[in-house]
Amino acid sequence: MLFEQMKQALITAAERAGLAQYEIYYQVGESVSADTLKDEISSFSSGVSGGICFRCIVNGKMGYASGELMTEEAMAELVEKAVSNAECIDSDDEVFIFEGSPAYAKREAVELKLTDPATVRDNALRLQRDTYAQSDKVTDGTQSSVMSSVTEIRLYNSNGLELSNRVGVSCAVAQAIVRDGEEAQEGAEFAEGEDYECLKELPAKAVREAMEKMGAETVETGKYDVVFDGKQFRQFLSAFSSVFSAKNAQLGLSLLAGKEGEVVAAPFVTVTDDPMRTGCPMQTPFDGEGVATGRRAVIENGVLKTLLYDLTTAKKAGVASTGNGQKGGYSSPVAIAPYSFSIEAGDASLDELLEKIGDGIYITECKGFHAGSDAVTGDFSIESAGFRVRNGKRAEPIKSFTVAGNFFDLLKEIDTLGNEVRWGMPWGFTVFGSPDVLVRSMSVAGK
Numbered sequence: 001m002l003f004e005q006m007k008q009a010l011i012t013a014a015e016r017a018g019l020a021q022y023e024i025y026y027q028v029g030e031s032v033s034a035d036t037l038k039d040e041i042s043s044f045s046s047g048v049s050g051g052i053c054f055r056c057i058v059n060g061k062m063g064y065a066s067g068e069l070m071t072e073e074a075m076a077e078l079v080e081k082a083v084s085n086a087e088c089i090d091s092d093d094e095v096f097i098f099e100g101s102p103a104y105a106k107r108e109a110v111e112l113k114l115t116d117p118a119t120v121r122d123n124a125l126r127l128q129r130d131t132y133a134q135s136d137k138v139t140d141g142t143q144s145s146v147m148s149s150v151t152e153i154r155l156y157n158s159n160g161l162e163l164s165n166r167v168g169v170s171c172a173v174a175q176a177i178v179r180d181g182e183e184a185q186e187g188a189e190f191a192e193g194e195d196y197e198c199l200k201e202l203p204a205k206a207v208r209e210a211m212e213k214m215g216a217e218t219v220e221t222g223k224y225d226v227v228f229d230g231k232q233f234r235q236f237l238s239a240f241s242s243v244f245s246a247k248n249a250q251l252g253l254s255l256l257a258g259k260e261g262e263v264v265a266a267p268f269v270t271v272t273d274d275p276m277r278t279g280c281p282m283q284t285p286f287d288g289e290g291v292a293t294g295r296r297a298v299i300e301n302g303v304l305k306t307l308l309y310d311l312t313t314a315k316k317a318g319v320a321s322t323g324n325g326q327k328g329g330y331s332s333p334v335a336i337a338p339y340s341f342s343i344e345a346g347d348a349s350l351d352e353l354l355e356k357i358g359d360g361i362y363i364t365e366c367k368g369f370h371a372g373s374d375a376v377t378g379d380f381s382i383e384s385a386g387f388r389v390r391n392g393k394r395a396e397p398i399k400s401f402t403v404a405g406n407f408f409d410l411l412k413e414i415d416t417l418g419n420e421v422r423w424g425m426p427w428g429f430t431v432f433g434s435p436d437v438l439v440r441s442m443s444v445a446g447k
Contacts, residue, residue: 002070003052003154009075010054014158017079021097022056023157025288027330032117033147034124038140039132041124046117050151051330054078055097058086062095066331096311100161101292105276105285112168115148115194123196127174127203134176134207139184141177146170148194153284161290169281169426170194174202178210185213190425192281209364216385216397219446225360225415226403226442227353227389230422232366234434237271237341238424239369240378240407241432244298245336246313253376255408256304264304265411268346271299273308275323275339275429282426288327288334296322298341299411308336328428342433346417353416353438355392361444362387362394363403378407401446415440 003026014022028050035043051068056079063086065078127144150168155161175188187209189202242248249257256264265271275293276283287293289311297305309317310325313336326337354362365385373380381404388395405413418436425431 005072006052006070006075007154007156009072010052010079013076013079014054014056017083019056019058019079019083019158021158022054022082023097023155023290025053025055025327025330026154027051027151027327029149029151030114031147031149032114032120033145034121036124036128036144039125039128041121042143044117044121052078053327053330054082056082056086057095057097058083060095061086061089061091063087063089064333093312094315096289096315097157097159098161098290098311099159100290101286104163104292105294107165107276107283107285112150112166114150114168115170119194120146120148123172123199126196127172127199130200131174131176131203131206134203135178135211137178137180137211138207139177139179141184141186143175144172145175146172146199155286155290157290163286163290165284165286167282167284167429171425172199172202173425174199174206176203176206176210178207178214180214183214185210185216187211187213213385213397213399216399219361219388219398219401219444221446222444223441224444225357226439226444227350227357227360227362228366228434228437228439229362229364229386230418230420230434230436231424232363232384233437234342234422234424234432235366235369236380236407236410237343237434238432239373239380240375241338241341242375243378243407244308244338246307246309246317247336249307250313250316255376255378256307259304260306262304263302263412264408265299265302266414267302268417269299269302269411269414270297270344271342272297272344273322273324273338273341277340280340280423280426280431282429282431284339284429287321287323287325289321289325291321291323291325293323293339302412308338310334310336326429337428337430338432339429340423340431340433342421342423343417343435343437345419345421345435347419348416348436348438349419350436353418353436354389354394356416357389357438358392360389361398362389366403373407378409380405380407398446401444404443404445410439413439
């Protein structure tokens with residue numbers, strides 16, 4: 001009801017201002033979260049946040065204005081500000097208020113509700129207790145986090161397009177610190193779910209991951225056949241996802257520019273973007289401009305089939321928008337971003353991948369992508385840890401080595417793919433996934 005009142009107030013103000021092309025974007029979310037440290041709740045938050053954004057085209061320029069105050073007077077001010085802001089735009093890019101797609105995907109009917117704050121608190125404390133109970137080596141620094149959120153999005157524009165979506169996610173993270181003498185190691189595990197039944201395995205997994213790292217040694221510098229755990233390889237997709245943006249390609253910031261239809265990866269590698277992926281809590285049938293979304297192969301059998309487009313970049317390229325013009329929040333500008341973005345699984349188990357390399361390295365930890373990767377050139381140098389592989393079996397833990405290479409070369413050098421995609425935590429509507437990945441002869445800098 002609140003949105004309908006504010007929508008009508010904005011329509012009235014837009015008509016008074018003589019605006020023919022405009023859009024109203026409304027987003028409001030409820031959230032609750034709890035974090036623990038030692039055996040206590042270290043932080044707890046619960047609240048409602050969101051607002052409304054008005055966009056309009058004035059003399060070929062797009063003006064934005066947004067706010068959280070939901071009154072008729074505030075809506076009139078939004079229209080005035082958006083008109084004024086349009087006059088400050090220097091870009092010559094063509095802008096659009098979308099007329100609507102022929103059809104939109106239908107979401108399955110699911111009941112979405114915010115997890116009760118008491119349940120969030122209790123689950124966080126229970127995770128913490130269960131993590132400490134795994135071993136007497138679990139020590140201070142061990143943490144647990146639980147959160148739940150529900151978000152509603154409404155979009156209306158002057159072309160009569162009216163869309164709505166409601167999404168929600170509940171998840172938890174258990175982070176264990178174990179200590180043996182002077183050595184300390186960390187392990188962490190993430191899972192989606194509201195009931196503790198969905199979360200109960202996190203403590204054991206987190207502690208086991210940390211314990212397995214104890215006694216890690218260094219490895220000699222050299223060339224090694226490598227198996228990346230899928231949870232680590234999906235970080236490459238995240239760090240280099242911007243190279244698939246049509247805007248970056250058009251600005252000369254992606255080496256994939258002009259390569260649609262060309263081979264860019266190994267012949268069995270397929271990368272998909274799926275905004276309605278089964279099991280994903282953050283599904284959306286439309287993007288931030290009202291364009292219908294849909295599953296598509298970005299790379300198919302090694303060939304780059306498409307970049308990711310919004311309306312403006314699609315017009316420049318003479319193609320249709322792929323529906324990737326996302327808004328990070330109600331006040332955010334439209335920006336190109338993927339949805340459920342992943343390398344499709346192959347058919348090899350982890351044991352088969354390790355057996356295939358015989359002697360090499362199994363990488364279970366990568367960090368420092370923000371500083372160790374360059375999305376423009378594709379170069380990366382990433383601090384890593386994992387295990388030696390000897391005679392096709394996982395052997396002793398190893399640490400403090402660096403893997404280096406180039407992302408565009410890496411896609412072509414993938415040898416074999418694992419049989420299960422491992423998904424990360426959603427960030428808005430974006431989440432990355434990857435199976436385990438075998439790559440031959442990677443450069444490793446150790447001792």
